[in-house]
Amino acid sequence: MVDSSRSAQRAVIQFCRAEGERASQIYRRMKEVHAEQCFARCTIFRWWQHYEAGRVNIKDLPRPGQVHVVTNSTTISVLDELIHQNRRITTREIAVELSISKGTVHHIIHKNLGYGKICAQWVPRHLSENQKTARMGVCLTQQFLH
Numbered sequence: 001m002v003d004s005s006r007s008a009q010r011a012v013i014q015f016c017r018a019e020g021e022r023a024s025q026i027y028r029r030m031k032e033v034h035a036e037q038c039f040a041r042c043t044i045f046r047w048w049q050h051y052e053a054g055r056v057n058i059k060d061l062p063r064p065g066q067v068h069v070v071t072n073s074t075t076i077s078v079l080d081e082l083i084h085q086n087r088r089i090t091t092r093e094i095a096v097e098l099s100i101s102k103g104t105v106h107h108i109i110h111k112n113l114g115y116g117k118i119c120a121q122w123v124p125r126h127l128s129e130n131q132k133t134a135r136m137g138v139c140l141t142q143q144f145l146h
Helices: 007-018 023-036 041-052 073-085 092-100 102-112 129-145
Strands: 116-117 123-124
Touching: 007 023, 007 041, 023 041, 073 102, 073 116, 092 102, 102 116
Parallel strands: none
Antiparallel strands: 116 123
């Protein structure tokens, strides 16, 4: 079985170009070997040009754009505090306040903190021990009334 990963195919393009093969020849050979997983013709030509211009690295270069924010305990605790201060706060308001994306806010709220939104308020999905005890008390009181 042939390794069809991006870096493996780029390494093949780099090697074949160093051996003097043209991009069209490399494309034909790679299409025979990699079949459906083969790079598109234009991609092979583009990488051939990169290597012809002197590039030696087969990995992607860093791209400009928004830096990926890693979810950390500080962000989680600040977000939790914001929710405790205002149960009706929206993910958009939190995102603006903490300067992170709405997707990151959503992930922290639902996956890390375990909150869900009920009647426009953030509430924990799982009750704490105190909440369970209070709820049991209410249920027992209601049971004796009926």
